[in-house]
Amino acid sequence: MIEELKEIIKNGRKIVFFGGAGVSTESGIPDFRSENGIYKTKSEYGMSPEEIISRSFFDRKPEIFYNYYTKNLIYLSAEPNDAHKALAKLEEQGKLTAIVTQNIDGLHQKAGSKNVFELHGSVIRNYCMKCNMYYDVSYIMEPGNCENHIPRCKNCRGMVKPDVVLYEEPLDSGVMSKAVAAIADAEILIVGGTSLVVYPAAGFINYFRGNKLILINKSETAFDGKADLVIHDSIGKVLGSVTSC
Numbered sequence: 001m002i003e004e005l006k007e008i009i010k011n012g013r014k015i016v017f018f019g020g021a022g023v024s025t026e027s028g029i030p031d032f033r034s035e036n037g038i039y040k041t042k043s044e045y046g047m048s049p050e051e052i053i054s055r056s057f058f059d060r061k062p063e064i065f066y067n068y069y070t071k072n073l074i075y076l077s078a079e080p081n082d083a084h085k086a087l088a089k090l091e092e093q094g095k096l097t098a099i100v101t102q103n104i105d106g107l108h109q110k111a112g113s114k115n116v117f118e119l120h121g122s123v124i125r126n127y128c129m130k131c132n133m134y135y136d137v138s139y140i141m142e143p144g145n146c147e148n149h150i151p152r153c154k155n156c157r158g159m160v161k162p163d164v165v166l167y168e169e170p171l172d173s174g175v176m177s178k179a180v181a182a183i184a185d186a187e188i189l190i191v192g193g194t195s196l197v198v199y200p201a202a203g204f205i206n207y208f209r210g211n212k213l214i215l216i217n218k219s220e221t222a223f224d225g226k227a228d229l230v231i232h233d234s235i236g237k238v239l240g241s242v243t244s245c
């Protein structure tokens, strides 16, 4: 099956990759929603992580939000794995046109990918809520820039908010429409590291009108029956071997 995928990619163009949490777990970042993911564990505050990472909680108790967020959602030492690297290489070769990801870790860009649509935002980017000044993730991790865990703008002392889509917040419509356009225009869609059961993943796949739908995931997905090729294996292992000589 890997040989078949190799052949498809070798002759392919306009490839789009749609990735889920499984792409990041292979870099040591926990899956938010899986059986052992952080969302199953009750937080040290006695409430669920979903509640803490929601917009209403952020507005109500920002000090607890930031304390939890910086401890549990930011993995600055994580490095791109073979999947990230393979996709960056395919873009450089002019085969891959876009990556659509549900992950917020910025690892695709760290691997060198340029055209990445991050449906849930990115922990790397942060903006002052008052004056919109940009801050890198290292800024909000520095205790000297925070008051009571809350990162403050050095310009106007406003709160610096991560550019991450919190629960109760809508997805960015600009990012969404670009992602949909890329998928609608793709000839090959590779979906990896997602079981496609969580919103909004499945909806995006429905825009695909191209030739080959390829699913790579360790376990079965809701779309296995509709795909041209299904590989139940590690995304890093599969994509790594496909793009190697």
Ligand code: ZN
Pocket: 128, 129, 130, 131, 132, 133, 153, 154, 155, 156, 157, 158
């Ligand atoms: Zn500011």
